[in-house]
Amino acid sequence: MKISVLxxxxxxxxxxxxxxxxxxxxxxxxxxxxxxxxxxxxxxxxFFEKFDAAPLSLQLLNITLSGQVAALNAGLAKVGGDIIAITDDDAVPRPHWLEQIEAHFAEDAQVGGVGGRDWVYAGERLEDGIKDLVGCIQWFGRVVGNHHLGAGEPREVDLLKGANMSYRRAAIANLRFDERLRGTGAQVYNDMAFSVAVKRAGWKLIYDPKVEVDHKAAERFDEDGRNQYSDIATINLVHNETLVLLEYLSFVQRYFFLIWAIVIGTRPAPGF
Incomplete structure (x- = not known):
């Protein structure tokens, strides 16, 4: 199999x-x-005027539109691999990253997406710990990520994380990142929207903690500044999450999700 990295x-x-x-x-x-x-x-x-790319087979793609969705869609139209591995510019894949990814796709033809643990650093401090529940959308719509804390054996999940996710070309042949998502930079939940679309189409999503990257979350140059509150960023987050979940959940689940979101909600978007 040919592997492209985006x-x-x-x-x-x-x-x-x-x-x-x-x-x-x-x-x-x-x-x-x-x-x-x-x-x-x-x-x-x-930076690239001085960067020595060897031995990488490196291509630079110039785009004019803002936002991660536009960048990812332009990249998907360019890459030619049977497997497309996606990571962030502030992530550092560990040496066996692509080897582990390829093994999962080779082992099971029904696997459409593979992700793993991103070891998150806040400055020089590693956010360490272990969580059993990873990449889950609970029945009433609560999203549990924990991709940076997962341990144990590989397992099926509901969603993958953008800093460390890969897809089989056959599973995403007609799929693109959702242009309805709000934001001018990170456009949060674009990874969730994409991965749940793959799952809805009948493919397996696998989370393997041994598929590892180190993720030293860097500054964002948009309305979502990571470490500071922004009304616009919060509105974008709630819009994007709600859009994705209302399409993913069943009719009955949507009803309970809306009640839960309005009454209880989450830490960044609390209910009444």
Whole structure:
């Protein structure tokens, strides 16, 4: 199988350099790597003037539209692999990342997506711990991520995380990231929307904690500043999550989800 790696980036050349360096040291090398860059991102274009890409089969894709959805869709139209592995520019894949991913797709033809643990760092501090429940959408619509804390054996899940997810081309042949999602940068929950669409089509999604990347979450250059509150970012988050869940859940589940969201809600979007 041919493996393509897709990396959208925006104004984070130092972090991107770490990501690409890690891709140079994969035990199973990528057959191609496509980095999607905004036309106005002069910092990243300057970085590549001096970057030694060897031995990577590296392609740079220039886009004019803002937002991660546009970058990912442009990348999907460009890559040619049987497996498309997606990671963030501030993630550092561990050496066996692609080898572990390929093994899952080779083992079971019904596997449409594979993800794994992203070891999240807050500065230099590792957010360590163990959670059994990972990548789950509960019956009433509550989303449980925990991809950065999962341990144990590989298992089927409901959704994958954008920093560490991969797909079989046959499973996403006619699928694109949802352009209805709000935001000018990260466009949160675009990974959930994409992965649950694969699951709805009948494919398996596998989470394997041994499919690992180190994720040193970097600054975002949009309304979602990670560490500071933003009304716009919260509105975008609630809109995107609600849009995805109302399409994923059954009619009865939608009813309970709306009650739960309005009455109880979540920490970033509390109910009454």
């Amino acid at each position: 990396v959208p980036t925006y104004r984070r050349p130092q972090e991107l350099g770490r990501c690409l360096k890690a891709l140079k040291h994969q035990t199973r090398p990528a057959d191609e790597i496509v980095v999607v860059i905004r036309d106005i991102d002069l910092e990243t274009w300057s």
